Every structure is written in structure tokens, then in C-alpha cells.
Amino acid sequence: MANPYTLTLSVDGEPHPVTGADDTEPLLYVLRNQLGLNGPKFGCGVAQCGCCTVLVNGVITRSCVTKMSAVTEGDEIITLDGLGSTKQPHPLQQAFIDEQAGQCAYCSNAMIMGALGFLNGRISGGNRQVPSEDEIKQFLSGESSQPGQSSQSTYVYLCRCGSHPRIVRAIQQAAKEMVH
Ligand code: FES
Ligand code: FES
Known part of the structure; x- marks a missing residue:
């Protein structure tokens, strides 16, 4: 049953009061429509593509299927919008630019x-090796979960343009910086 919601979200380290009439509203809509973020995107709406991905308390989360009723104050939400800046891009952002991924x-x-989420999970689990091409492919194809998390975080990441070879190279480039 739908209920109204009012809470303060922590998004990219900043508090954001949000409110709505229906707590079955997806977190994605709140991030985009109330907070004006445009990193997370609507793709499929059914957890099948990854366009809406954010981290909630470090866990890879598909915000298109995460209802506001499942979000609580104190959850730390990280989005692409807060990852880096034009002057100081995150290693992953820089690698995607360098590889034109x-x-x-x-x-x-x-x-x-x-x-x-994949690289952070490996690093926090004590694995500081740069992932192999096969390990990255397995992760992106949903054959392995985010390290340290349950199989619930096993997701597929779709690219309609066929950029996967460059994407894999970019993730490896970023990993080299992130593991040091
Ligand atoms: S829009 Fe959420 S996984 Fe596709
Ligand atoms: S969908 Fe991946 S680059 Fe277009």
C-alpha cells in the first residue's frame, strides 16, 4: 500500500530533504526529478540494463526498482554526479574519457x-590486483556478483553501442590507479 514519505536523503555527501505522496515511487525518480541529478538514467525500468545504478551504503543498487519505502535516513547514496568534477575526475571517469569508452x-x-562497486568491493575484500579482462566481462555480464555482496547484486550491464571492449579497458586502467 502506498504511503506518503518525508525524509532527508544523504546523496553524494550532502543532505537533501525529499517528500512525496507515494512511497512506492522509485528512488530513481526522486534523484532525477526532486534533486535534479542526471547521472542515473531511466533505461529499462526493470533492473535489466544498469542505467539507473547508484551505490547505497556501498552496495550496487538499481534505483529504478528501489522504492522509497526501502530507503531510510542514514543511507549513504553515491551517484555519478558526485563522483568527481571536471577539474578532478574520478579515476573511472578519467579512464572512460581516455579510452573514449x-x-x-x-x-x-x-x-x-x-x-x-565492483572495484571497491574487491579492494575492501583485500584483493588489490587489477581485474583480468575475463573477470570484468563476468561481472558486466552478470556471471559474478559485486565482491563481498550477496548474489542479489548480480546484474547485467548493457551497452547498445557495442563499446564493451573499450569499457573493459577503461575499468582496467582505473583499477590500476584505484588499487594503489
Ligand atoms: S533503468 Fe534501472 S536497470 Fe534499467
Ligand atoms: S549504450 Fe553504451 S555507448 Fe551507447
């Missing part, structure tokens, strides 16, 4: 935020 770039949020 996209054509239309509609999937870039999926790939960068998914890779962030």
Missing part, C-alpha cells in the same frame, strides 16, 4: 557506477 554514452552511468 562510449558512443552515445547512455550506458556510462551503468558502467562507471557498476565498476565502482
Whole structure:
């Protein structure tokens, strides 16, 4: 049953009061429509592509299927918008630029935020090796979950433009910087 919601979200380190009439509203809509963020995107709306990916308390989360009723104050939400800046891009953002890892770039949020969760999970689990091409492919194709998380975080990351070879190279480039 739908209920109104009012809470303060922590997004990219900043508090944001949000309110709505229906707590079945997807987190994605709140991030885009109330907070004006345009990193997370609407793709499929059913957790199948990754366009809406954010990290919630470090866990890869598909915000298109995450209802506001499932979000609580104190959750730390990280989006692509808060990852870096033009002057100081995050290693993943810089690597995607260096490798030109996209054509239309509609999937870039999926790939960068998914890779962030993937690499952070490996590093916090004590694995500081740069992932192999096969390990990255397995992660992006949903054959392995975010390290340290349950299989619930096993997702597919879709690129309609066929940029996967460049995306894999970009993730490896960023990993080299992030593991040091
Ligand atoms: S829009 Fe959420 S996974 Fe496709
Ligand atoms: S670059 Fe177009 S969907 Fe990936």
C-alpha cells in the first residue's frame, strides 16, 4: 500500500530533504526529478540494463526498482554526479574519457557506477590486483556478483553501442590507479 514519505536523503555527501505522496515511487525518480541529478538514467525500468545504478551504503543498487519505502535516513547514496568534477575526475571517469569508452554514452552511468562497486568491493575484500579482462566481462555480464555482496547484486550491464571492449579497458586502467 502506498504511503506518503518525508525524509532527508544523504546523496553524494550532502543532505537533501525529499517528500512525496507515494512511497512506492522509485528512488530513481526522486534523484532525477526532486534533486535534479542526471547521472542515473531511466533505461529499462526493470533492473535489466544498469542505467539507473547508484551505490547505497556501498552496495550496487538499481534505483529504478528501489522504492522509497526501502530507503531510510542514514543511507549513504553515491551517484555519478558526485563522483568527481571536471577539474578532478574520478579515476573511472578519467579512464572512460581516455579510452573514449562510449558512443552515445547512455550506458556510462551503468558502467562507471557498476565498476565502482565492483572495484571497491574487491579492494575492501583485500584483493588489490587489477581485474583480468575475463573477470570484468563476468561481472558486466552478470556471471559474478559485486565482491563481498550477496548474489542479489548480480546484474547485467548493457551497452547498445557495442563499446564493451573499450569499457573493459577503461575499468582496467582505473583499477590500476584505484588499487594503489
Ligand atoms: S533503468 Fe534501472 S536497470 Fe534499467
Ligand atoms: S555507448 Fe551507447 S549504450 Fe553504451
